[in-house]
Amino acid sequence: MQQTEAKNRRKIREQVKSLALFDIILQNIDNGISVYNPEGPIVYENGIAEVIRKKYFRKSVRIADENGMLIPQEELPASQALRDRRTHSKKVEVIRTSKQPPLWYRIRSVPVFDKKNRLVYVLDSWRDITDSVLEKRRRDHFIAIGSHELRTPLAGIKVLNQVMQKLYLKKKHEKVKTFFSKIDEKVNTLTAIIHDFIEVEKIRGGKLEFNPETFDFDKFVASTIQDLDMTYKSHKIQVSGETHISIIADKVRLQEVLINLIGNARKYSPQADTIDVRLISGEKTVTVAIQDYGYGMDKKYQSQIFQPFYRVRDSRIEKVNGLGLGLYISYKIVELHGGTMWVKSKLDQGSTFYISLPRVIKKTKKVYDF
Numbered sequence: 001m002q003q004t005e006a007k008n009r010r011k012i013r014e015q016v017k018s019l020a021l022f023d024i025i026l027q028n029i030d031n032g033i034s035v036y037n038p039e040g041p042i043v044y045e046n047g048i049a050e051v052i053r054k055k056y057f058r059k060s061v062r063i064a065d066e067n068g069m070l071i072p073q074e075e076l077p078a079s080q081a082l083r084d085r086r087t088h089s090k091k092v093e094v095i096r097t098s099k100q101p102p103l104w105y106r107i108r109s110v111p112v113f114d115k116k117n118r119l120v121y122v123l124d125s126w127r128d129i130t131d132s133v134l135e136k137r138r139r140d141h142f143i144a145i146g147s148h149e150l151r152t153p154l155a156g157i158k159v160l161n162q163v164m165q166k167l168y169l170k171k172k173h174e175k176v177k178t179f180f181s182k183i184d185e186k187v188n189t190l191t192a193i194i195h196d197f198i199e200v201e202k203i204r205g206g207k208l209e210f211n212p213e214t215f216d217f218d219k220f221v222a223s224t225i226q227d228l229d230m231t232y233k234s235h236k237i238q239v240s241g242e243t244h245i246s247i248i249a250d251k252v253r254l255q256e257v258l259i260n261l262i263g264n265a266r267k268y269s270p271q272a273d274t275i276d277v278r279l280i281s282g283e284k285t286v287t288v289a290i291q292d293y294g295y296g297m298d299k300k301y302q303s304q305i306f307q308p309f310y311r312v313r314d315s316r317i318e319k320v321n322g323l324g325l326g327l328y329i330s331y332k333i334v335e336l337h338g339g340t341m342w343v344k345s346k347l348d349q350g351s352t353f354y355i356s357l358p359r360v361i362k363k364t365k366k367v368y369d370f
């Protein structure tokens with residue numbers, strides 16, 4: 001008798017332990033997990049599910065399907081599974097107030113049966129897929145923009161070529177010559193777009209090469225700017241500050257970052273005529289700041305512009321050609337160097353982009369794994 005009681009107690013202890021373990025696991029996974037009994041009430045929910053229920057199951061919040069059609073509560077997968085004892089899955093958009101961005105979830109509700117095939121529970125899980133939905137949207141937008149951006153210089157080259165042919169047939173050889181640089185410019189645009197596509201694919205595949213060398217930081221910045229200053233007629237690039245240090249970095253890639261930031265400073269400040277570049281020496285880092293006096297941007301965009309394919313919603317910006325890849329590529333290159341990049345900007349007052357690199361790079365990898 002005593003032995004059976006001890007056995008039972010042990011069994012209960014083990015069950016409690018395994019339930020506690022289950023709870024720890026469920027509280028720490030990324031999804032919202034709820035368990036309903038066949039009558040409907042929730043018998044278990046983890047922390048995320050509780051937040052979802054309290055925040056989204058209220059009148060001010062609407063839940064829509066992939067086509068934007070509102071879904072009433074009784075048509076959500078858990079209600080459906082409780083009704084027809086089958087698994088249901090739905091991708092939903094949670095529409096909150098106009099100030100809060102929408103969120104997306106993949107909901108899956110699975111019925112659980114006992115040995116007699118009676119419905120005992122419905123397990124309901126909500127997985128946040130907002131990041132992947134937003135990325136897909138940006139990618140779709142990018143494909144549309146990208147093909148447009150590729151077609152425009154190609155169409156230009158075709159027209160220029162036709163005009164050149166006509167001039168050539170009319171033996172106006174001197175005029176033909178003037179077209180070479182125009183074609184060259186368009187080919188450069190195409191090359192730059194294709195280069196960005198390839199860089200993004202490399203980043204995504206974790207295959208961005210890194211070829212470090214030691215060089216003088218101040219000289220490197222000065223010579224990059226000298227080249228740019230000669231090509232940019234619209235803006236004067238002013239350099240100030242000195243760091244007097246050598247860094248270990250991939251010169252070609254770092255130059256790509258500088259050219260991109262200074263190129264943006266120029267593109268997005270057409271009414272200004274100056275770009276300021278400052279070199280700042282810190283205890284452990286060297287920093288270069290690139291300041292323009294152009295469109296600037298609202299604070300809410302400042303963390304998003306480093307994401308792939310992101311462009312600020314501003315009609316002036318949208319008029320300027322661009323794919324929204326340069327900052328993403330630059331950010332990844334700086335990250336590859338163990339550095340950081342950030343922006344300070346005010347709408348209509350201009351932007352300052354900062355790149356900060358460690359003075360000594362401890363780890364130098366040939367290929368960077370993201």
Ligand code: ADP
Nearest residue numbers: 264265268305311312322323324325326327351
């Ligand atoms: P692109 O210039 O091709 O759009 P980027 O990745 O270089 O792509 O920049 C992403 C977005 O960040 C730009 O579309 C623009 O909205 C914003 N941005 C970047 N640089 C500046 C700047 N100097 N001033 C204002 N906005 C900027």
